[in-house]
Amino acid sequence: MTEQRLRSPSLVQLAADAIRRMILAGELAEGERLIEERLTEQLGISRPPLREALRVLEQEGLIVTRPRRGSMVATLTDQDVFEILTLRTALERLAIELGVPVRFPDRLKDAQEALAEMEHCADAEDRGSLVQAGYRFHASLIALAGHRRLEEAYASVQQQLLLCMARNLYAREHFYEDLHEHVGRHRTLLELVEAGDPAAVLAELAVHGERSFSDLQSNAGNRSARDL
Amino acid sequence: MTEQRLRSPSLVQLAADAIRRMILAGELAEGERLIEERLTEQLGISRPPLREALRVLEQEGLIVTRPRRGSMVATLTDQDVFEILTLRTALERLAIELGVPVRFPDRLKDAQEALAEMEHCADAEDRGSLVQAGYRFHASLIALAGHRRLEEAYASVQQQLLLCMARNLYAREHFYEDLHEHVGRHRTLLELVEAGDPAAVLAELAVHGERSFSDLQSNAGNRSARDL
DNA sequence: CTATGAACTATTGTCTACAATAGATAGTCG
DNA sequence: CGACTATCTATTGTAGACAATAGTTCATAG
Numbered sequence: 437m438t439e440q441r442l443r444s445p446s447l448v449q450l451a452a453d454a455i456r457r458m459i460l461a462g463e464l465a466e467g468e469r470l471i472e473e474r475l476t477e478q479l480g481i482s483r484p485p486l487r488e489a490l491r492v493l494e495q496e497g498l499i500v501t502r503p504r505r506g507s508m509v510a511t512l513t514d515q516d517v518f519e520i521l522t523l524r525t526a527l528e529r530l531a532i533e534l535g536v537p538v539r540f541p542d543r544l545k546d547a548q549e550a551l552a553e554m555e556h557c558a559d560a561e562d563r564g565s566l567v568q569a570g571y572r573f574h575a576s577l578i579a580l581a582g583h584r585r586l587e588e589a590y591a592s593v594q595q596q597l598l599l600c601m602a603r604n605l606y607a608r609e610h611f612y613e614d615l616h617e618h619v620g621r622h623r624t625l626l627e628l629v630e631a632g633d634p635a636a637v638l639a640e641l642a643v644h645g646e647r648s649f650s651d652l653q654s655n656a657g658n659r660s661a662r663d664l
Numbered sequence: 665m666t667e668q669r670l671r672s673p674s675l676v677q678l679a680a681d682a683i684r685r686m687i688l689a690g691e692l693a694e695g696e697r698l699i700e701e702r703l704t705e706q707l708g709i710s711r712p713p714l715r716e717a718l719r720v721l722e723q724e725g726l727i728v729t730r731p732r733r734g735s736m737v738a739t740l741t742d743q744d745v746f747e748i749l750t751l752r753t754a755l756e757r758l759a760i761e762l763g764v765p766v767r768f769p770d771r772l773k774d775a776q777e778a779l780a781e782m783e784h785c786a787d788a789e790d791r792g793s794l795v796q797a798g799y800r801f802h803a804s805l806i807a808l809a810g811h812r813r814l815e816e817a818y819a820s821v822q823q824q825l826l827l828c829m830a831r832n833l834y835a836r837e838h839f840y841e842d843l844h845e846h847v848g849r850h851r852t853l854l855e856l857v858e859a860g861d862p863a864a865v866l867a868e869l870a871v872h873g874e875r876s877f878s879d880l881q882s883n884a885g886n887r888s889a890r891d892l
Numbered sequence: 893c894t895a896t897g898a899a900c901t902a903t904t905g906t907c908t909a910c911a912a913t914a915g916a917t918a919g920t921c922g
Numbered sequence: 923c924g925a926c927t928a929t930c931t932a933t934t935g936t937a938g939a940c941a942a943t944a945g946t947t948c949a950t951a952g
Binding site: 893894895896897898899900901902903904905906907908909910911912913914915916917918919920921922 | 924925926929931932933934935936937938939940941943944947948949950951952
Binding site: 674675676709710711712713732733 | 905906907908912913914915
């Protein structure tokens with residue numbers, strides 16, 4: 437609304453988006469070195485903007501950079517998945533506490549639209565699009581809090597979660613259950629949000645999250661799965 | 665024109681550290697434009713590494729960059745302070761839930777040392793050093809969780825909080841109370857952590873945080889102060 | 893045959909220079 | 923006298939080249 441889309445995106449943003457897409461699409465293998473010269477040829481840009489884009493991705497947690505040794509696609513361990521999931525849960529909890537009951541009713545529309553698309557994807561059994569719509573749904577719930585830093589942090593965590601999925605480290609929760617049951621849980625979530633009961637939403641989210649923690653019990657932090 | 669020789673690690677990191685220090689020390693005013701050429705002269709480096717450093721600081725939330733209009737020191741509103749404080753609380757809560765009871769007893773030493781230094785600073789009435797020691801104390805509590813992403817996110821929030829203090833937007837909590845009472849609250853916190861009672865720690869933290877929210881009631885999100 | 897060292901290569905780190913754009917200023921027209 | 927426009931300047935965006943370093947390979951000596 438207030439955002440003006442006339443801004444010509446800089447090469448840095450375009451390069452960051454392109455590399456991010458490549459990583460999340462699995463076109464770049466885990467731990468693969470990112471040779472700057474190769475990427476400049478591939479993207480048709482020069483090294484300075486590319487290097488700035490790599491700094492952005494490094495801060496986002498998608499790549500790791502070691503001095504004089506270049507950048508590599510992030511390698512995710514079970515510990516990393518655990519960290520991503522717990523952090524996501526903590527951020528979602530804050531968002532619910534701040535955003536429910538809803539103070540910006542117009543923002544609910546985004547969630548409702550995303551949910552409608554999720555149902556459509558479930559009917560069509562389009563799992564890829566369903567995951568995308570699911571992320572939009574969650575992001576729109578976060579936006580209810582009206583908390584810019586929270587939205588940014590959540591987006592970063594979501595991206596890393598996408599990376600987990602590209603690595604097949606996190607496929608269980610989203611793929612190994614009935615699609616309509618999956619969408620139904622989200623519908624329940626939205627209804628509780630609309631009802632304005634934060635505690636109930638948090639309880640539902642806890643059920644949501646418990647499944648994801650169940651396979652990480654080898655980690656020292658597994659105790660927290662119950663608490664969250 | 666202090667020509668400092670930046671060498672070994674990486675000019676990007678050194679430049680980022682230097683500019684970060686300048687911002688947090690208040691040497692750069694709120695909203696002040698960061699002219700790249702000026703900074704290159706001041707730091708004795710060239711523009712490419714400087715620009716990469718600015719990207720890092722942008723991701724950290726200390727500066728804002730608009731395309732073709734350069735970078736500015738972040739301007740903090742009450743809403744920003746609210747966001748920083750709520751995010752910090754959410755991260756601390758996760759850290760306590762994951763780290764208490766303590767599973768890495770050796771890491772408690774850092775907290776104990778920081779607390780001892782806090783007491784020393786309180787005796788000497790050195791408020792500046794007390795704040796620094798306080799941040800080390802909190803950071804060491806976060807480290808109990810053994811959660812790298814959490815530590816990084818918390819460090820970023822802490823930095824922005826330091827920026828708040830440099831802007832006198834947040835001086836109340838740390839400066840307008842008795843120093844020994846301040847340290848005493850932290851001692852209580854550590855004792856509860858050592859006792860292994862997460863709920864009690866969270867309750868104490870809630871008291872800790874309530875004071876900071878009290879001046880932000882004009883914000884729409886003030887309702888959360890009680891919940892957190 | 894193995895181990896060690898030196899030279900080489902591939903890659904990153906940094907710098908100078910050029911192009912493009914947004915903001916400012918002054919001049920002119922209504 | 924005020925407002926609008928064109929030019930102008932300061933600053934950012936981008937490019938290509940040079941310097942420095944870590945990893946590798948080959949040669950030689952034990």
